[in-house]
Amino acid sequence: MMNHHQTILAVDPDSDFLEWVERQLQNSKTRVLTATTSDVAFKIFQRDKPDLVLTESRLHPFSGLELLNKIRKEDPNATVILASAFVSTQAVIESMKMGAFDFLRKEQLPFNLKIVVDEALRAKADMRAAVSFQPQLTVEQHQDSIVGQSPAMEQVFKMIGRVAASTVPVMVTGESGTGKELVASAIHHYSPRSTRPFLAINCAAIPENLLESELFGHERGAFTGAANQRIGRFEQCAGGTLFLDEIGDMPLSLQGKLLRVLQDGEFSRVGGNTTIHADVRIVAATNKNLEKEVADRTFREDLFYRLNVVRVHLPPLRQRREDIRLLAEYFLSRLAARSHTPAVRLSEDAVQLLESHPWPGNVREMQNTIERAVILANTDFLLPKDIPLGTGTDTHPAMVSAGEEISVRQAIEVLLKAAAENKDVPLLPWLEEEFTRHAMRVTGGNQVRSAKLLGITRATLRKRLERFGVEKAAS
Numbered sequence: 001m002m003n004h005h006q007t008i009l010a011v012d013p014d015s016d017f018l019e020w021v022e023r024q025l026q027n028s029k030t031r032v033l034t035a036t037t038s039d040v041a042f043k044i045f046q047r048d049k050p051d052l053v054l055t056e057s058r059l060h061p062f063s064g065l066e067l068l069n070k071i072r073k074e075d076p077n078a079t080v081i082l083a084s085a086f087v088s089t090q091a092v093i094e095s096m097k098m099g100a101f102d103f104l105r106k107e108q109l110p111f112n113l114k115i116v117v118d119e120a121l122r123a124k125a126d127m128r129a130a131v132s133f134q135p136q137l138t139v140e141q142h143q144d145s146i147v148g149q150s151p152a153m154e155q156v157f158k159m160i161g162r163v164a165a166s167t168v169p170v171m172v173t174g175e176s177g178t179g180k181e182l183v184a185s186a187i188h189h190y191s192p193r194s195t196r197p198f199l200a201i202n203c204a205a206i207p208e209n210l211l212e213s214e215l216f217g218h219e220r221g222a223f224t225g226a227a228n229q230r231i232g233r234f235e236q237c238a239g240g241t242l243f244l245d246e247i248g249d250m251p252l253s254l255q256g257k258l259l260r261v262l263q264d265g266e267f268s269r270v271g272g273n274t275t276i277h278a279d280v281r282i283v284a285a286t287n288k289n290l291e292k293e294v295a296d297r298t299f300r301e302d303l304f305y306r307l308n309v310v311r312v313h314l315p316p317l318r319q320r321r322e323d324i325r326l327l328a329e330y331f332l333s334r335l336a337a338r339s340h341t342p343a344v345r346l347s348e349d350a351v352q353l354l355e356s357h358p359w360p361g362n363v364r365e366m367q368n369t370i371e372r373a374v375i376l377a378n379t380d381f382l383l384p385k386d387i388p389l390g391t392g393t394d395t396h397p398a399m400v401s402a403g404e405e406i407s408v409r410q411a412i413e414v415l416l417k418a419a420a421e422n423k424d425v426p427l428l429p430w431l432e433e434e435f436t437r438h439a440m441r442v443t444g445g446n447q448v449r450s451a452k453l454l455g456i457t458r459a460t461l462r463k464r465l466e467r468f469g470v471e472k473a474a475s
């Protein structure tokens, strides 16, 4: 018997593929074991303790993700690489969260199999194996998926999976409309905190004097007008995730207080002297260049380093054009689902037009354009002439970053246009959702105030929130 240094277990239903892997990797130093089903693979793993497992994610009788999970339970330091022809956002995030070493596209394997395997084995030898997370089997199917197949977005998905289980602060950067808030909520949804609140606060939208009390709350009589005690976001969000949007606009006076929360996990309400413990995971976002703000002394350096432990950068859409077709199809099918109609299809020319547009307002601009195109076009097939590029006010990024006001205004604009053209569009459910989300956003998730704002009872609001899958805030 040959004395091998290392053993690799390759798992795939396709035995031709396994043979190919064997030919690539088997040599005097390396032994390759194979299995075509997950149950056999797991038995081999238990018996032979391979140094590396390379597995397809679509397997029988249980999936590659489950195989990963079982293996990591058996040996938390096991090195597992998933490779699949079917790559979904969720699978990438979940597998990284369960401690996979990497997730690869199968079509890339001919080019990088040896490189990746070498890297993984070296990492193992260096005891740098992927950090062992407590695996969570429940796969949250949350409402807003993040769509993308560009290498840049795949990196983002892997990052989300890697940081989900911990509580380290995450800094999300990127131009307006690139999906920063979506990433923040995905981090929350894939984390063990997912049953607790996810609250967002826009530091740029709230006047300086109110922001402190919004975040930390105040005691009765803390300042003129403070008639009652108020619980701030840090307390409402206990156990959950707080999304600090536009962190670059947080006034210097408040940055010190935030730093204290991050360092000591403590704060006190405005006008109060009781120390309150904060169990909150912070995700911050900005489209500013914070390094520059630090150099200009408008952003505290110490706070910057505290927040910037992990950075997720979202490249502008024009730098990941591979995602455009996929996003367009995703938005079309989501619109169809909402209006209970068959999905509008895209002509090849329309796709090309979308792919060549610079999208200064990024994904948000594209989403709005698609929604408008569907409403304005008469057919169930979009042609280039149906796509209103660069006409609406929202194509200007500065206008887009004004935030929530826009979507309601756009809803009205769309409604008026449809009315003017005497079109029968199933807009009402969509508007209802837009308004409900808007109300929850502007009231900071306060259901009593949202219901009042919408002129409906709290019970009706609750039903809608459930139907739309809107995050409930602690009330």
Ligand SMILES: Nc1ncnc2c1ncn2[C@@H]1O[C@H](COP(=O)(O)OP(=O)(O)OP(=O)(O)O)[C@@H](O)[C@H]1O
Residues within 6 Å of the ligand: 144, 145, 146, 147, 148, 174, 175, 176, 177, 178, 179, 180, 181, 182, 183, 287, 327, 330, 363, 364, 367, 400, 401
């Ligand atoms: N990869 C994606 N897949 C699906 N939808 C996306 C994606 N990226 C962004 N979106 C959608 O585009 C819109 C804008 O995203 P989001 O609000 O997260 O952007 P943002 O970076 O926070 O923008 P801003 O800086 O203007 O606040 C949202 O409706 C979001 O759902």
Ligand SMILES: [Mg+2]
Residues within 6 Å of the ligand: 180, 181, 245
């Ligand atoms: Mg945002």
